[in-house]
Amino acid sequence: MNELVFFINNVxxxxxxxxxxxxxxxxxxxxxxxxxxxxxxxxxxxxxxxxFMALLLTAIFPGAGALVxxxxxxxxxxxxxxxxxxxxxxxxxxxxxPLRAHGxxxxxxxxxxxxxxxxxxxxxxxxxxxxxxxxxxxxxKEIFRLALxxxxxxxxxxxxxxxxxxxxxxxxxxxxxxVFLSRSRLGKAMRAMSxxxxxxxxxxxxxxxxxxxTWVIAGGLAAxxxxxxxxxxxxxxxxxxxxxxxxxxxxxxxxxxxxxxxxAGGFVVGFAETLAxxxxxxxxxxxxxxxxxxxxxxxxxxxxxxxxxVVPFFILVAILIWRPTGIFKGKVI
Amino acid sequence: MTAIIDVRHVNKAFGGLRxxxxxxxxxxxxxxxGLIGPNGAGKSTLFNIxxxxxxxxxxxxxxxxxxxxxxxxxxxxxxxxxxxxxxxxEFSQMTALENLMMxxxxxxxxxxxxxxxxxxxxxxxxxxxxxxxxxxxxxxxxHHVRNELAGNLSGGQKKLLELGRTxxxxxxxxxxxxxxxxxxxxxxxxxxxxxxxxxxxMGYTFLVIEHDMEMIARLCDPVIVLAQGSxxxxxxxxxxxxxxxxxxxxxxTA
Numbered sequence: 001m002n003e004l005v006f007f008i009n010n011v012x013x014x015x016x017x018x019x020x021x022x023x024x025x026x027x028x029x030x031x032x033x034x035x036x037x038x039x040x041x042x043x044x045x046x047x048x049x050x051x052f053m054a055l056l057l058t059a060i061f062p063g064a065g066a067l068v069x070x071x072x073x074x075x076x077x078x079x080x081x082x083x084x085x086x087x088x089x090x091x092x093x094x095x096x097x098p099l100r101a102h103g104x105x106x107x108x109x110x111x112x113x114x115x116x117x118x119x120x121x122x123x124x125x126x127x128x129x130x131x132x133x134x135x136x137x138x139x140x141k142e143i144f145r146l147a148l149x150x151x152x153x154x155x156x157x158x159x160x161x162x163x164x165x166x167x168x169x170x171x172x173x174x175x176x177x178x179v180f181l182s183r184s185r186l187g188k189a190m191r192a193m194s195x196x197x198x199x200x201x202x203x204x205x206x207x208x209x210x211x212x213x214t215w216v217i218a219g220g221l222a223a224x225x226x227x228x229x230x231x232x233x234x235x236x237x238x239x240x241x242x243x244x245x246x247x248x249x250x251x252x253x254x255x256x257x258x259x260x261x262x263x264a265g266g267f268v269v270g271f272a273e274t275l276a277x278x279x280x281x282x283x284x285x286x287x288x289x290x291x292x293x294x295x296x297x298x299x300x301x302x303x304x305x306x307x308x309x310v311v312p313f314f315i316l317v318a319i320l321i322w323r324p325t326g327i328f329k330g331k332v333i
Numbered sequence: 334m335t336a337i338i339d340v341r342h343v344n345k346a347f348g349g350l351r352x353x354x355x356x357x358x359x360x361x362x363x364x365x366x367g368l369i370g371p372n373g374a375g376k377s378t379l380f381n382i383x384x385x386x387x388x389x390x391x392x393x394x395x396x397x398x399x400x401x402x403x404x405x406x407x408x409x410x411x412x413x414x415x416x417x418x419x420x421x422x423e424f425s426q427m428t429a430l431e432n433l434m435m436x437x438x439x440x441x442x443x444x445x446x447x448x449x450x451x452x453x454x455x456x457x458x459x460x461x462x463x464x465x466x467x468x469x470x471x472x473x474x475x476h477h478v479r480n481e482l483a484g485n486l487s488g489g490q491k492k493l494l495e496l497g498r499t500x501x502x503x504x505x506x507x508x509x510x511x512x513x514x515x516x517x518x519x520x521x522x523x524x525x526x527x528x529x530x531x532x533x534x535m536g537y538t539f540l541v542i543e544h545d546m547e548m549i550a551r552l553c554d555p556v557i558v559l560a561q562g563s564x565x566x567x568x569x570x571x572x573x574x575x576x577x578x579x580x581x582x583x584x585x586t587a
Contacts, residue, residue, distance in 0.1 A: 207405075
């Protein structure tokens with residue numbers, strides 16, 4: 001039973017954490033793609049920016065969280081989301097809109113977004129420094145240890161407060177997005193624009209508004225993902241940047257342009273990573289008596305932890321061969 | 334008679350190719366005006382310029398006296414200037430009915446706050462739009478495919494859906510770009526009937542690009558002939574059909 005708890009802690013919880021972060025990030029990437037038809041490489045740095053805003057606000061109002069019993073960074077999250085949305089809309093106005101107005105090819109937009117990435121990274125480093133910083137200022141990270149009511153189970157299931165908040169926020173985001181896209185007229189207009197922008201305009205839909213709304217949503221989601229990631233570990237100016245490729249893998253695996261696909265893809269990639277680095281021989285230990293010793297002692301992980309980053313690419317290659325449009329057959333919301 | 338659409342000295346070039354060449358046309362309010370011409374005469378380009386889908390190089394476009402030069406298509410839609418596309422456009426991932434329900438402007442549900450604060454009003458309006466969409470879909474004879482994804486409809490059905498779109502809102506001017514192409518004869522009769530009815534009963538003005546001369550003859554008065562980016566002649570269809578210049582433009586010198 002201790003082995004099972006170990007499995008839950010190291011695979012189920014760790015996979016859900018990674019999967020949630022990837023999913024929230026990938027939703028933003030996929031929404032931007034479905035509306036503006038380009039891969040937005042600066043998305044990870046928008047996540048970092050959101051986390052940095054949360055860090056700054058936490059430093060300015062250190063006691064705010066204690067009043068409601070949540071980490072201060074979570075209390076500041078709505079404000080950080082607002083600032084990140086404003087940044088996203090601002091970046092669009094300053095860099096992407098002029099390109100769009102010239103009717104450039106999507107690849108030019110992609111290269112433009114790489115430029116924005118470099119610029120944002122530089123700016124954030126300039127103000128935050130290059131080291132890691134905890135988002136818990138004068139606070140303690142709450143850790144829940146759930147002991148299981150079984151005999152001779154010593155190890156508890158361990159989950160931290162930011163992880164619980166992450167799970168809750170992921171569910172809220174997914175449900176909120178679903179209601180928004182399927183019920184509200186603005187959401188339907190987004191679907192319409194991703195399907196056929198010319199017809200959307202001819203149907204009286206203001207496509208500039210839709211673009212702005214897309215950036216607001218993508219910015220808000222990026223801030224959530226970045227802040228929760230930094231709460232789970234620590235804030236670093238390049239923390240989210242290293243997630244860029246798995247997030248793109250998640251978006252493509254799910255079917256790029258398809259938000260539900262992005263959610264599924266996020267969890268597929270997240271769980272694949274944790275399952276691939278998990279040492280499966282641990283689960284064999286209870287049956288150690290009837291199995292050869294070398295098997296029980298062996299490291300049965302598929303890849304070493306340091307090679308975790310290659311896992312999304314194996315999935316990506318498999319998906320591109322086997323189902324090139326992704327799990328959900330993406331392209332249109 | 335007043336001109337509801339007034340195109341004044343419009344020029345448009347793609348690279349070195351001058352497609353519209355000092356072109357001026359007037360469409361009278363309440364008319365069904367035909368726009369014909371050989372391939373490459375600039376008909377669709379002129380349409381795109383009027384409809385705000387294409388910026389012009391120089392010149393001016395007026396809608397009922399108001400300058401609408403280079404205004405975006407969505408703004409013109411709200412002023413009552415609608416268009417259909419030569420190659421039928423549809424929201425492929427929505428059903429035929431949902432396609433029509435996308436159209437009506439200024440629905441309460443458009444405002445995100447209303448969705449939460451005034452759900453009853455949004456729902457009532459939604460029900461009304463649905464009622465209208467069902468009427469329109471009956472009218473264009475697509476009732477049996479109303480719940481199919483529009484992307485799966487046939488070319489002709491998509492054309493009908495295009496016409497249906499213009500019937501979802503109170504338009505003043507509708508630009509029809511080869512609405513008859515790919516529609517079978519029986520449906521075509523209905524289509525012409527519908528256009529005439531909309532013109533007579535709802536007061537829609539139509540500007541029609543069409544290659545089907547029979548349809549032009551039945552529907553349009555006056556007819557404008559475009560050649561090499563400017564107006565060649567303009568008048569009743571009988572005069573046009575007997576005009577030697579027009580025959581030459583279409584068939585080359587005899």
